[in-house]
Amino acid sequence: MALSFTRIFDNDWVGPGLVSLAAIIGISIFQPSFLSPFNIFVLLSAIAVNMVIALGQLVIIGIGQMNLALGAFGGLVAISFVAVMELYGVPPFVAVIIGFAIGTLAGGASGFVIARTGISAFIITLAGLQIFKGINLGITEAQPFYGVPQSVKDFGNLSMLGPIPWLVLPMLIASIGMWYLFTRLRIGRYILAIGGNRTAAELSGINVTATVIWAHAISGLLAATAGMMLVARLQIGQPTIGDDWLISSFAAPVIGGAVLAGGHVSVAGTFFGVVIIAIITQALVLFAIDPFVVQIVLGGLILWAVGINRLRELRVAKLNERA
Template sequence: MKRFAVRFARTTEMTLLVICVVFFVGLVIASDGDLLAANSLRVLLQFLAVPVLIGLAQMVVLAVGQLNLAVGAIGGFAAVSMGVLMAEHGVPVFVALLIGFLLATVAGLVNGLLVVLTRINGFIVTLATMTVLLGVQYRVVGTRTVDDYPQSVKSFGSHAVFGVLPLIFLVALVVAALLAVMLRRTVPGRQLLASGGNPIAARLSGISNDRSVIIAHTLSGAILGVAAILTVASSPGVNKSIGGDWLLPSFAAPIIGGALLTGGSAVVLGTVLAAFIVRFVDTARAEFSLEPSWVNFVVGAVVLGSVVLGQLRSRRQERRTVLKAPDAAVAGGVS
């Protein structure tokens, strides 16, 4: 237990946890304690659920060395589909939400299949599917806002356990926990990380890199399906702008959380903590009446800094490996 505590204290997650605590304490002081009120905490956590999920959706694709630019388009398309089905076609709530979830999952699956079948970089593939889905989203909802769906959906989005913990936030945490178990404790999850970390070694070990890419994109779509459900439940209505501001936060959370753009890393806890930090930045903007553009500026700067630091760490690790290699060779020759 002590060894684990020492190891955790040196991780990126521990650093992020400390930053979260400092941020929270600072905001509590700046708000004269108003942030500790039950309603303030509930609102803070309620608007954190979707950023956590879209960060995880991007993280699982980054784990295989891919990018998903269609995060917002998949989630927005699924969300407006659910809203229109319930409000304008009288589809039962459960069926409409299930259809929207399946649409997002299938969209993720299609992304994975296109990457594998065409051998085109995921950046280009998801850019294309993003454009297509944005057009479909506009076709489905047009310029109107759909909000006439059953009150039970909105009640689910506003319900809070003990008056503080929003149910939708707890759903996001459950998804994060299931994803962590899947990546660390199941064979497909470990194979996915192996494919992202070293595709050549994975293939020599009998692992299908193509299958890992498909699984990663499909998982990403499924997580976005859950994010779409929570969006419909927590928003006053859905329209063509849903998902339009998801792209930057989807990259910010996993990259700040320690994910490598080259793949092979699963930073579920880091992604969740980084989503907290981004949310705290937004809260600080509102508290100090700053321009909304400052949030994007700060988040973008932090993401860029995280990428640069990640590259420096990777190069330093490579140099250490090269320096150790001759010693290992000499030792082998002596024996």
């Protein structure tokens, strides 16, 4: 019995899940309006978008790399999405597909360069960040597009069921899809295998080049999804969309127990990581604390999570030694 109890605590999502629960209970005692339908709606909208962003980084963390260009992908897709609707009168459904295509291609292209040249993903995606951000600003000249159709605005601001926004739908699809990918699909296992030990993966016959390209294409697809979700929520095509994704996209997976060197990720843990960040950001607003503090808290959360993960690693190593 005791053994299974500690096993539960070894799951990545349990710790963050308990912290989320404690935070919700604690804050709602001091501030009952925290659990008002309106506040839940706002909270879920934020969680939905940030979860998709975090998943976009999670897949790259899984393969042992990082994607600094995630926000630049999202921003470029966001403005392209609105631009084709406003300038060419493309129906929203087609515009969404164009957005997916741009994100996937951009991600795939950066994956291709990384895989074929063997240059570190950090440098390639840093270059990608500047290139895609530059194209974004070059097209928009830093001015937003306003021509967002009513149906898109409704998707980002209306509720599906009670306090649950429509935006939760793409988040659910993306989360379940990624969970399925990592646990059931071959490509997901390949990604984690390469992240865990690239040489071993290569020797056991995994096509590393193709897998790296796939991982980056999926990351681009998720960034595109998040970018378009933000357009729906903000109701305009802001060129600044994606500028502030970097820190939170790493914070949530790390809080969720992802190993930065690759090979180990948790979709459920990442979800609770996103929830914790959203709750803290909201709480700062509710208690009228300076919004600038959010940055400090986010940084602190990353350090805290890294520390916890490190302690767990050490404990696992010690247990293995004993066994």
